[in-house]
Amino acid sequence: MPIRISVPKETTPGERRVALVPDVVKKLIPSGWEVLVEPGAGEAAGFPDADYVAAGARIEADPAKLWGSAAVILKIAIPSVEETARLPAGAIVVALMNASRNLDQVRALQARSVTAFALELIPRITRAQSMDVLSSQATVGGYKAMLIGADQVPKFLPMLTTAAGTIRPAKVLILGAGVAGLMAIATARRLGAVVEAYDVRRAAGEQVRSLGAKFLELAINAEGQGGYARELTPEEKVQEKVMVAKAVADADVIVTTAAIPGRRAPILVTREMVEGMRPGAVLVDLAAESGGNCELTRPGETVSVHGVTLVGPLNLPSQLAYHASQMFAKNLQSFLSLLITPEGALVTDAADEILAQSLLVSGGQVRHAPTRQLLEGGA
Numbered sequence: 001m002p003i004r005i006s007v008p009k010e011t012t013p014g015e016r017r018v019a020l021v022p023d024v025v026k027k028l029i030p031s032g033w034e035v036l037v038e039p040g041a042g043e044a045a046g047f048p049d050a051d052y053v054a055a056g057a058r059i060e061a062d063p064a065k066l067w068g069s070a071a072v073i074l075k076i077a078i079p080s081v082e083e084t085a086r087l088p089a090g091a092i093v094v095a096l097m098n099a100s101r102n103l104d105q106v107r108a109l110q111a112r113s114v115t116a117f118a119l120e121l122i123p124r125i126t127r128a129q130s131m132d133v134l135s136s137q138a139t140v141g142g143y144k145a146m147l148i149g150a151d152q153v154p155k156f157l158p159m160l161t162t163a164a165g166t167i168r169p170a171k172v173l174i175l176g177a178g179v180a181g182l183m184a185i186a187t188a189r190r191l192g193a194v195v196e197a198y199d200v201r202r203a204a205g206e207q208v209r210s211l212g213a214k215f216l217e218l219a220i221n222a223e224g225q226g227g228y229a230r231e232l233t234p235e236e237k238v239q240e241k242v243m244v245a246k247a248v249a250d251a252d253v254i255v256t257t258a259a260i261p262g263r264r265a266p267i268l269v270t271r272e273m274v275e276g277m278r279p280g281a282v283l284v285d286l287a288a289e290s291g292g293n294c295e296l297t298r299p300g301e302t303v304s305v306h307g308v309t310l311v312g313p314l315n316l317p318s319q320l321a322y323h324a325s326q327m328f329a330k331n332l333q334s335f336l337s338l339l340i341t342p343e344g345a346l347v348t349d350a351a352d353e354i355l356a357q358s359l360l361v362s363g364g365q366v367r368h369a370p371t372r373q374l375l376e377g378g379a
Contacts, residue, residue, distance in 0.1 A: 003345075003346055004033075004072070005033050005071070006070035006074070007020045007036065007037045007075075008038045008066060008073065009038045009039075010041075012077045014315060015077060017318055018329075019095070020037070020042075021047050021325050022051040022052050023329075025055040025056060029055075029057075031337075033340075034058075037052045037058070037059055038059075038061070042325070045321035046321065046322040047325070068086060072346075074332055075095035077095055078097045078099075079093060079105065084108040084109055084112050084114075087109075088114075091115070092116075092346070093114055093115070093117070094116075096133065099371040103371075106360065107375065113363065115359070117335075118368065119133040120133070120261075121358040122354055128354050130334040131331050131332075132331065133332075134179075136331055138178065138179040138257075139179055140327070141183075141317055142183030144317075145184055145257075146188050146191070146284075147187065149255055149311075150191055152309050153170060155170050156169075157170045157188070157191040157253075169192055169194045170253060171195075171253075172188040172195045173195075173197070173248065173251035174196070174197040174254075174256075175197075175258060176258035176268075177198070177199035177208050178257060178258075180286055181197060181257040182208070189212045189213065195213035196214045196216055197214070198215070198216040200218075200232060200236075216243060216247055218236075218239050232266075240268075248274075248276070248277060249273070251278075252281055253282050254269070254281070255283075255286060256268055256284070257287060259287050267293065267294070267295050269293060270295050274305055279308070280307060280308075281308050281309070284311045284313065286313070292312060296310055338352055338355055
């Protein structure tokens with residue numbers, strides 16, 4: 001018997017992505033999966049119901065059947081408390097859980113005795129690269145952030161030689177050279193800007209330079225686990241602040257992308273730095289959802305401070321929902337291959353390293369230790 005997957009329509013305000021796209025549905029069905037899709041689930045991303053039907057999925061309008069009969073539920077975001085109440089005990093839920101910001105939903109999943117896998121907890125190992133949702137969505141976010149910066153700044157980005165004279169290229173500064181930052185660099189270079197970038201990880205320098213940007217360097221190596229940066233010491237922060245302040249003052253467009261998993265985003269651009277920026281300059285803070293890399297960022301808002309435009313976008317991948325959904329769905333396709341045995345049945349344990357590390361809730365217990373500690377601390 002095929003194993004049933006359900007794909008509900010996302011209910012988070014502003015979320016336009018969908019967890020599965022028709023091309024991936026077409027590949028899943030021969031592998032032993034049956035796919036149910038809520039009407040209109042992919043419409044906002046550019047995938048009409050007819051395309052799902054043509055791919056072999058079934059459109060299911062009855063919420064009781066969509067949720068209650070599923071063995072696996074695939075979502076972009078963690079189910080709401082109301083959605084979780086529809087889940088059958090023992091069902092598997094796969095989504096971006098962001099547990100530290102959604103503790104009520106985690107409690108609901110725990111009480112429902114379902115198995116929940118958090119895609120953001122997938123380990124960054126070679127075997128899991130095809131499942132790395134954070135990287136795929138960060139690629140989308142970095143691209144869109146640079147386009148927002150280019151749109152907001154009152155300048156051309158490339159150098160132009162015209163009858164009215166030569167226009168110098170804009171200066172772009174990227175703070176944080178992870179996946180999103182590298183995509184922002186590549187996009188800025190394609191648009192013709194002069195680009196500088198900074199990251200506390202020395203290893204990022206080679207990647208930055210390979211894209212044609214200048215890498216700002218300190219005698220610091222803050223490489224942390226899983227490819228993320230560790231937190232700097234107080235002395236290192238002073239050195240960093242001096243160098244970054246000079247680069248910030250010279251930039252026309254700044255994109256900040258620095259993040260520390262499970263913690264508030266580090267402050268890289270202070271109030272004083274913003275006051276020293278050029279009139280008309282733009283800062284796009286990709287870390288706005290986790291507090292922002294700029295001290296004056298207002299998450300979800302665009303504000304003007306001392307003639308500088310500060311943009312604090314939320315959920316940028318949703319703004320490019322078509323390709324963001326395609327990438328997300330392909331990540332899920334790889335992850336689903338771990339949930340099915342060679343005999344075509346669902347796995348009964350999470351012995352696999354990737355499943356074990358991404359397991360958030362199972363058997364009425366919160367398996368992810370940091371989330372469990374948060375829940376116990378708030379009890």
